Amino acid sequence: MLSDIEIARGAQMKRIGEVASSVGIDEDELELYGKYKAKLSDELINRVKDNENGKLVLVTAVNPTPAGEGKTTVTIGLGDSMAKIGKKAVIALREPSLGPVFGIKGGAAGGGYSQVVPMEDINLHFTGDMHAITSANNLMCALLDNHIQQGNELGIDQRRVLIKRCLDMNDRALRNIVCSLGGKLNGIPREDHFIITVASEVMAILCLAEDVFDLKERLGNILVAYTYDGKPVYCRDIKANGAMTVLLKDAIKPNLVQTLENNPAIMHGGPFANIAHGCNSIRATKTALKLGDYCITEAGFGSDLGAEKFLDIKCRLAGLTPSCVVLVSTVRSMKYNGGVEKAI
16 A cells, blocks of 8 residues: 555646636636646635625534644545545645654655645645745744843843744654853843744634735734733734734745645645644635635634634634534544543
């Protein structure tokens, strides 16, 4: 039996323009990242915004095991199956984070013959969205520390800084640190922290924003710290949200790839469900609904976490209503959650 990576490397991919044309996207409406990846332009999103919505199908799971139960694999397989019977389906998935990719879970592009490709590109740097989010978040942190260093006009209490720096990697050595050591020129020493990029508020905001103007406003509303007299300080107060938006101007555009059977898949955003809402971006899901008769999407973790947040947060905010929910359950997960020893 071939491994996932052997199957992916043997895929007969079509050029992404050909895949796009199957759902009515012109090549001029793509921003190409090589032969097999592209971003969907604002022109496309504006052109199709008045199209009738297709049906929304959510794939979720029972409480999963540490290795996951295969929501992405089922989502991709269901999309390919719908295409097989002549239905126009568009898959909407989250982007992988390098943390899980190099951890126990591995990649997030499906498995077996139910994968999105180019698998290695998707699981590594893809179109640079994760790097842009990391840069935007850390720019905000750098501007905050610089404000404190350059006189601290707002009176920010460095003991009450709320935002954390981020890195898209599992690096426990950076979780709790002391920064600005080395003398007067290097800032005011304080306790600081790193989180993984997909756990950042910037990631959650990117996936909830309707457009670049909404993105800028939401970024401005990030609570970054408190002053010595207990007043809140927002991202807009340190004038970071405009520069952050510039860094995210391409990252807000959804990405188009394909399944092993050359069907369209939109991958965009990837907030964790345990600290955010665990769904791909609203822009990606809405675009998929406008392009296909069916949009098949997923929500992170189990139904008690990801699906609940999908319904309570994403659907309410975006005005979406699923027509169907698919629940993934495995013998392994039943054993694991039932307390069977050596279930995995």
